[in-house]
Amino acid sequence: MNFCSHCGHTVRFAIPEGDDRPRYLCDACGTIHYQNPRIVAGTLPVRGSKILLCRRAIAPRKGFWTLPAGFMENAETTVQAAARETREEACAEVAIHGLYTLINLPHINQVYMIFLADLEGGFDAGPESLEVALFEEEEIPWDELAFPTIERTLHHFYADRRGEAFPLHISDITAEDRERYFGSA
Numbered sequence: 267m268n269f270c271s272h273c274g275h276t277v278r279f280a281i282p283e284g285d286d287r288p289r290y291l292c293d294a295c296g297t298i299h300y301q302n303p304r305i306v307a308g309t310l311p312v313r314g315s316k317i318l319l320c321r322r323a324i325a326p327r328k329g330f331w332t333l334p335a336g337f338m339e340n341a342e343t344t345v346q347a348a349a350r351e352t353r354e355e356a357c358a359e360v361a362i363h364g365l366y367t368l369i370n371l372p373h374i375n376q377v378y379m380i381f382l383a384d385l386e387g388g389f390d391a392g393p394e395s396l397e398v399a400l401f402e403e404e405e406i407p408w409d410e411l412a413f414p415t416i417e418r419t420l421h422h423f424y425a426d427r428r429g430e431a432f433p434l435h436i437s438d439i440t441a442e443d444r445e446r447y448f449g450s451a
C-alpha cells in the first residue's frame with residue numbers, strides 16, 4: 267500500500283502506538299489500515315462413490331484440478347460463500363453438511379474452509395472452469411491438483427471414508443510445505 271484509501275495521502279509502514287506489529291499509517295487523516303487474513307470457502311461435493319472436481323480456467327494454477335472454492339465476500343456467511351463458489355465454478359447446487367477441513371496458510375494470509383456436501387442435480391463448467399467432472403478415488407489426478415489444501419482435503423476424505431466417519435480436520439500449511447508441493451516456484 268502506497269496511498270491512504272481514505273484520503274489519498276502517502277502512508278508509512280510502522281508500529282502504531284500501543285500496537286505490537288507494523289501497519290500502514292496515514293499521518294494526514296490518522297487512519298490505521300489493518301490488514302487481516304482472507305477466507306477461502308468451498309465444498310467437497312460427493313455423489314455416491316464419486317467426488318466433483320473443477321479444472322481451473324484462470325490463474326493461478328490454470329489447467330489444474332481443484333475443489334470449487336474461492337474468496338468469501340462481505341455480507342455472506344461461510345456456508346453461503348461455499349455454496350456460491352460451487353454454483354459459480356461448477357454450475358452445481360449442493361446440500362452442505364458440515365465443515366470438513368480448516369487449513370491455515372499464514373505465509374499467504376489465507377484460511378481455507380472446505381465443507382462436505384452432497385451434489386444435487388447436474389453440473390457444468392462455469393466461466394472460471396475449463397471442465398467439471400466426477401471422479402472415483404482411483405481416478406483422482408493427484409499430480410494435477412491445483413493446491414496443497416485440495417490434496418490434503420482429498421487425502422482426509424479417502425482415509426475417513428474407509429472408517430465411515432468424517433470429523434473436522436484443522437491443520438496448517440507452511441511456506442516450507444508449499445515449497446515441497448510447488449518445487450522452487
Ligand SMILES: [Zn+2]
Pocket residue numbers: 270271272273274275292293294295296297
Ligand atoms: Zn489518510
